[in-house]
Amino acid sequence: MADVRRAVREWAVEHAQAPTRYLVALSGGGDSLALAWALSHEAPALGFSVGAVVVDHQLQEGSGERAQHAAEVASSWGLGPVIIKEVFVGVAGGPEEAARTVRYQAFFEAMKETGAGGILLAHTRDDQAETVLLGLTRGSGPSALKGMPEVEGFSHRPLLSLARSTLRQALIDAGVSWWDDPHNTDDRFTRSRVRQRVMPVLEDDLGPGVAESLARTAALFRRDSEALDGFAQSVFDEHVDGSTPQVCSIEVTHLVEQNPAVASRVVRSMVISVGGGAPTFAQMQQVEGLLTRWKGQSAIDLSGASLERRDGLLVARSSEGKKPRGIRRGL
Numbered sequence: 001m002a003d004v005r006r007a008v009r010e011w012a013v014e015h016a017q018a019p020t021r022y023l024v025a026l027s028g029g030g031d032s033l034a035l036a037w038a039l040s041h042e043a044p045a046l047g048f049s050v051g052a053v054v055v056d057h058q059l060q061e062g063s064g065e066r067a068q069h070a071a072e073v074a075s076s077w078g079l080g081p082v083i084i085k086e087v088f089v090g091v092a093g094g095p096e097e098a099a100r101t102v103r104y105q106a107f108f109e110a111m112k113e114t115g116a117g118g119i120l121l122a123h124t125r126d127d128q129a130e131t132v133l134l135g136l137t138r139g140s141g142p143s144a145l146k147g148m149p150e151v152e153g154f155s156h157r158p159l160l161s162l163a164r165s166t167l168r169q170a171l172i173d174a175g176v177s178w179w180d181d182p183h184n185t186d187d188r189f190t191r192s193r194v195r196q197r198v199m200p201v202l203e204d205d206l207g208p209g210v211a212e213s214l215a216r217t218a219a220l221f222r223r224d225s226e227a228l229d230g231f232a233q234s235v236f237d238e239h240v241d242g243s244t245p246q247v248c249s250i251e252v253t254h255l256v257e258q259n260p261a262v263a264s265r266v267v268r269s270m271v272i273s274v275g276g277g278a279p280t281f282a283q284m285q286q287v288e289g290l291l292t293r294w295k296g297q298s299a300i301d302l303s304g305a306s307l308e309r310r311d312g313l314l315v316a317r318s319s320e321g322k323k324p325r326g327i328r329r330g331l
Helices: 002-015 030-046 063-076 095-114 125-138 164-174 190-206 210-239 252-256 260-273 281-292
Strands: 021-026 049-056 082-086 118-120 241-244 247-251 300-302 305-310 313-318
Touching: 002 030, 002 164, 021 030, 021 063, 021 095, 030 049, 030 063, 030 164, 049 063, 049 095, 063 082, 082 095, 095 118, 125 164, 125 190, 125 210, 190 210, 210 260, 247 252, 247 260, 252 260, 252 281, 252 313, 260 281, 260 305, 260 313, 281 300, 281 305, 281 313
Parallel strands: 021 049, 021 118, 049 082
Antiparallel strands: 241 247, 247 313, 300 305, 305 313
16 A cells, blocks of 8 residues: 555655546546545645546447446545446447547546546556557567556556556555456457466566566667657758748758668658658558668658659648648657
């Protein structure tokens, strides 16, 4: 119990702003209940208020009753306001991605309705390890290998340094029961297979501490990646011409003289700034051809944008009908 409460205090001292309200993303599971419990004890003395948002994905029988029970527990602990959001999960991107999309939409709506300044998520060190391992197997690059940050936009993860078992033990010690979501052990979901099959095998064969090592790797990788992001942003700010929201360009010579790790980040920022999605590894290999093996290649079509080399410039252009999203940092 002391470990969980200490983690909340340390997060609050560094990131929480009084008298801002925060909302706990509460499912009724062990992780989110442990976070809500700790916040109910720590928040009043730290000068900010905490409510909760319970998202009912309506994917399982009795989900409405479980959502109501979680909301009642949060209210009994003094959290408020407590909101239940019913959502419909589509199929785009697969079941896990579809559920995540509507869940975060519900979070954003709840923030607007309550005036909250952030959402508190109960991701643990084990979640971080699973994220890194999945990123490694998918070849996802920096975006996955640096794992989840403690603070990302309006999302806050106060318990990212703690093991899942620590949260469960805290609830046991506090006399709090929780609900185990069967989806967390459902082999249809990739993360569930990693959690139930892969991580235990790694722990058995390589020894205890694999999750901690993967989480530590993410922290180290994030530090280095953020340094490269900073270099790339400086190049972007100094050399990229973004005179219109739909088109931006940079002289090829400015990119070629950069370290490839920096140049690739600049290109990704250019594409995203005109409304495109982050280029894939294969697409970035094509971009490298435009920069270093130029033979008059045609434009590269991306998701929502295109890249072409013209008159010594690399030009990123929004696809017709794609609304620009603005420059996103930290790629």
